[in-house]
Amino acid sequence: MNHNQFLDYNSAYPCPVCRHGEISSLALMEAYACNFCQHIFTANLEKQVLKMADSQIALTWFWNGQNWKGVNREGVDMGWRYGIAAGLFVILPTSIVSTAAYLFPAMPGSNLSWLPIFWSFFTFFAHLSFLFWLVIEYYQFPVNLYLNSLARRLLRLFQRGGSGI
Ligand SMILES: [Zn+2]
CATH class of the missing domain: 2.20.25 (N-terminal domain of TfIIb)
Structure with a gap:
């Protein structure tokens, strides 16, 4: 075209x-x-x-x-700064928590020896999922509009088909 x-x-x-x-x-x-x-x-x-x-x-x-x-959403020169900030946002807390877990290990054999490792993973995934949520929030608007218009169009097709019977 x-x-x-x-x-x-x-x-x-x-x-x-x-x-x-x-x-x-x-x-x-x-x-x-x-x-x-x-x-x-x-x-x-x-x-x-x-x-x-x-x-x-x-x-x-x-x-x-x-x-x-x-126009508003593609700041090319800002992109890499957001990338670094996003990386730090996930890596920094995770490394702090896991360093603490490494420096102060739980007593071997104690009931809570799994906790520092679990906490490190938890920190990593919590921050990662928050980041995902931000990205989805940021880009979801046109996606939502598209799905909405698609649903509206399908609904209209169904209504037209229903009234024809
Ligand atoms: Zn359109």
Whole structure:
């Protein structure tokens, strides 16, 4: 599918939300609508930027001629810093706990000798799962929208099928 290299109101573009439908401009309006998820977008043609109009959260995409780039969510120069912070967030507490377990071992044969090792693993997985949760929270929004629109479409198909009988 060939899309216009520049964002204008005469062409159709892939939908940045569901990545399934096509957005095209509404008649006599400076806005786009998706033919699949039915979300409404407004555009800034000078900046080649598309904004979601019917969402509480300001989602913005930049048209690079081929596809959409998330404007707010893809800070390239910030990415590695987040990566290091995320790594430290998991590694630091785990190493502190396991170092403590190594330096102060429980009495061999005592009932709680498993506890320091267990605690080290627990710290590691607790922090790792918190990190996962953050990442999912961060990226879930478009995923949710996509699933929602898919569910809505399926529901409509079922309703149409039901009324036909
Ligand atoms: Zn869509």
